[in-house]
Amino acid sequence: MSTPDPKLLLAWYDSHARTLPWRVPPQPAGRRVLPDPYRVWLSEIMLQQTTVAAVKGYFDDFTRRWPSLADLAAADLDDVLRAWAGLGYYSRARNLKACANAVVADHGGAFPDNETELRKLPGIGAYTAAAIAAIAFDRPAVVVDGNVERVVSRLFRLTEPLPGSRPLIREKATLVTPNHRPGDFAQAMMDLGATICTPRKPVCGLCPWEKSCLVAHDADVAQFPRKAPKTARPTRHGTVFVVFQADGSVLLRKRPEKGLLGGMAEVPGTEWTAQSADHAEKFAPFICTKWTKLNRPVEHTFTHFHLVLSVWTGVADHANQTIDKHWWSSREAVAGEALPTVMRKVLKAAEPHRPGL
Template identity: 55%
Template sequence: MRDALTRSLLDWYDANAREMPWRVGPTDRKAGVRPDPYAVWLSEVMLQQTTVAAVRAYHQRFIAIWPTVGDLAAADDAAVMAEWAGLGYYARARNLLKCARAVVADHGGRFPDTYDALLTLPGIGPYTAAAISAIAFDRASVVVDGNVERVMARMYAVQTPLPAAKPELTALAAALTPDTRPGDYAQAVMDLGATICTPRSPACGICPWMSDCAARKQGIAAELPKKTPKAPKPVRRGVVYAGRRPDGAWLLETRPDKGLLGGMVGFPGSDWAEVPEDTAPPADARWQDAGEVRHIFTHFHLILLVRAATVEGPAQRGRFTPANAFNPRDLPTLMRKVLNAALAALPPLERTPDTDVEDT
């Protein structure tokens, strides 16, 4: 049964593979073209908890600026963090640099080609190691993301809810993973989940595995996989200070390397807590309320009270970035929201820098 399922899925993939900047399609792969492990690794890190649509432009820009892992390893930390801004989950960007430097320092600038060796690199966990070893090096590794879990849950009508079902779904995926074309197979299962076996309204009528799918036979495909209800996210609050000098310079600081938005540039403010402590403003000025901004993180909702002011004197915290050196796109999405709230509250400059940006 495994061989028949593999053949039917690969035949489908040969005709329907999604085109992605980092992917070598099945036709080229059969002709001997091999994926660039650096491009595959970069895509897998960027795609963690992020959609393909959001990642495409970032991936293309990173490859244009830093074409090789050696180029990335030699890059300035602030430049990489600035290019990552807006993509979220900023620990990934810090690990990206650590991993690139480890590949250069410990592996001569070449990614190791086995699952176990890839696992030793910073920021690479079991899923990423399996994906890189399969896609870049054609190893028969078991690649299981959310799409694959959904396909397996439906193929075998697994009733156990996630996340408890993960070991069972991984075992089922392992049983189907072939030795022939494992890289294409791994991408084929993910494409199947992303385009046909979708979370809502799966297109069972055009699925290459339609006749073997237990959930379709039982009429419960759209109900699977089941999921354990999540607890409501707590709400944290804080205060953030957006100060601007009359010459257009903004008062900014680099956040600590550890923690949310670590290493990113942003506006000074308080800690984020259910009941935040009072925090002194970063400079003497007539601070005014500029409204609230809201942001959703993985584990909590955040509400920040924005205070804005024109700052005439020196700052006790942070540093002023001149208007001609300030690029709003270097800010993470949360801080862009703060910036736009501040711009709406502050009086216009005599020559206003073009700093207003849309949220991403």
């Protein structure tokens, strides 16, 4: 095996770089025009555990509403959560706001240009710090995301399964990471994994490192990187109550600030527990006299567990009847509420029972 040559990858990137809204494309003769660190940071936070296709619309919306870091720092957290709704992993949105506040308060509104200081900021871990340092400031840094893990595992035929192989993957990635054009190289590695060295059907014949790769064209290339067997997700159960008013508005409340989906909006409901039980009596008598239970539960899978929700719908006994710390969201307003995906599923399932249809 010949050592993968970074120059070959950079030359490929110069011709095949993806066009992305947060990216400055490669420049002629290897010159580098540095992107806005705010846009790099925002995109990297959004892209965690999510796809480029899912992020593009959110990124455009965020940068339109909050064009600069200072604008985001001045924003209301609830507005940020509403804008983030549907993107998932909502602690990222809270850390996004906390990080913007910290950069403005402690760094004069300018991101630090090195990994050590970047890692001190809320929501920025090892990968994100390296990515910002390399892409936004052209600092030499080893940037290892899921795409890079796949590329490196195949290049060196690393048979130890993830996550145990990560230290070795980083060691091998360090061997091929140059000091020259580190920002472009980091993005080239990401693009190679996203467009050529794909999970299921890599196009080895188009790869600039084909001759250096130990698994190129092998029948088992798609088996790299190896992965440890997944443990089964436990199932949790709960009951939710979709309460409508005669005008079609729906009753919502805010989840606790800390914990899963912290600070997001939801319809009232029970705790999510390991045991299946319908607890309609805990909420039902308080605001509606007649309830309808949907025939099918709503299901949603989180990272660490699967959730099954029984859904009850009803119409409030009296107009404008309220409960402390709850509010009525109109037909028009509910689309803009900070509702996580699981709650939007609940409301969609209950929609046929909304008054006035």
